[in-house]
Amino acid sequence: MAPVVSTDTEPNLEPEHPCSECGVRLLSICGALAGDELRDLRQSGTTIRHKAGATIFFEGEPVDAVFTTTAGTLRLSKLLPDGRRQIAGFIFPGDFLGITMEDEHAFTVEAITDAELCRFPRYHFDTLAEQHPQLERRLYALAAHELAAARQQVVLLGRKTAAERVISFLLMLGRRCAQEDRMAQEIAVPMSRNDIADYLGLRIETVSREFSALKSAGLIQQTNKHTVWLLQPGRLAKLAEG
Amino acid sequence: MAPVVSTDTEPNLEPEHPCSECGVRLLSICGALAGDELRDLRQSGTTIRHKAGATIFFEGEPVDAVFTTTAGTLRLSKLLPDGRRQIAGFIFPGDFLGITMEDEHAFTVEAITDAELCRFPRYHFDTLAEQHPQLERRLYALAAHELAAARQQVVLLGRKTAAERVISFLLMLGRRCAQEDRMAQEIAVPMSRNDIADYLGLRIETVSREFSALKSAGLIQQTNKHTVWLLQPGRLAKLAEG
């Protein structure tokens, strides 16, 4: 969710080290480490792969590991007893998964697309964090970022109209792929209408209608269901805030 | 917002030290420090008082300080351009105010009741945090806690009905004053109906109606507008989740 903090310089790393090829290392938690510390972390970590739709962990399960996402998109969701579902956030490559002090997961995490993660046992990760202030600092920065994002979502859900929610959502996705604010921007929308609806506190039909309205207003354009062009980012940004 | 982490032992502290009398020290960020470090922090800090309704800082202002709340209740809010307001959270005595990596405040903070805070210049606080891993760790724990709370609010706003929102809100307040889960529990509700409405993503009339409904259902009881008894916590808890 958070457009993650990046480091300025590439720490030394022997070329054959598997993490050296990791495309998201510098974006994620691992960027805070180098050399021996990274080797420590790596040795405790395993790469896990999940098919689209698979569950990484369920709400209520014990928190015994943390993760770094290296590929794919995940969703963080919660079910009410009667089946209503709310998605609290999406997790993209480079995002860290494991900001909590609780013993149980408060949310379920599932793969939206095929996904790949690095899994680190929690006890080992906690120890490492205690030994490396810069890692702890990075964790704090990530937590602060996630908190800001969650509060933005609170504003969206509490006070925005359906149209504003959908536009805000597209702009948020756009910010992730942002290469200079281009006039027209192509953005990937890996999640289904259902996921979007459950993220925005709407029903699938409403999301669909809002997409259609944006298309006929000439504000967006779609080639297929998972690719959207933002045609007028400036106007969209205004509309997103009411 | 977060029922804050507490330490087990009271660190040594010379009796005449002003912080030694601080009722919330052990609950807040300062509990991570003792002796010289606490003196450092204290020397950089000033006590500030605000009347009910006063603004501590506005959204968009530079973040040049962090705060610990020692008395009173604050609200964290954001205005949309057309005047719609969303309250992202309430801040109670002991709560830390300043979890961010941004240069500008994302939210406005105002005093709901007369309030008292300890104000610490940011540069000094950041330096102190860098020098004291246990302080950084405490900050991380607080951030993780706030994140969990914010995501709970996301679920509330995205998927709960008006009745469920009001009940969840009362239970959240109840958890703050929780002395054993008593059969009937008295809770303080320092904020106005308007604040409650803007927190729950509802209008004031709806909040009022839901309070009335809970009263006639025998689930709560009110002596005055700012005191509520939870008569059947168990049933309320069930109703809060749908």
Next chain:
DNA sequence: CGAGCGATTGATCGCCATCAAAGTGGGTGG
């Protein structure tokens, strides 16, 4: 080509917002 699932579009409903008016209580000044 047909089955099946997700997405779209249309018709109607219901919850909560909005509009309106009356009630309540705390504070101030006479």
Next chain:
DNA sequence: CCACCCACTTTGATGGCGATCAATCGCTCG
């Protein structure tokens, strides 16, 4: 001490946005 005021709250009547119900479309895969 009381009368008045004003802001907040409560209650009632109506309306609208988004949910729900329903039908069709369109794509993917067998």
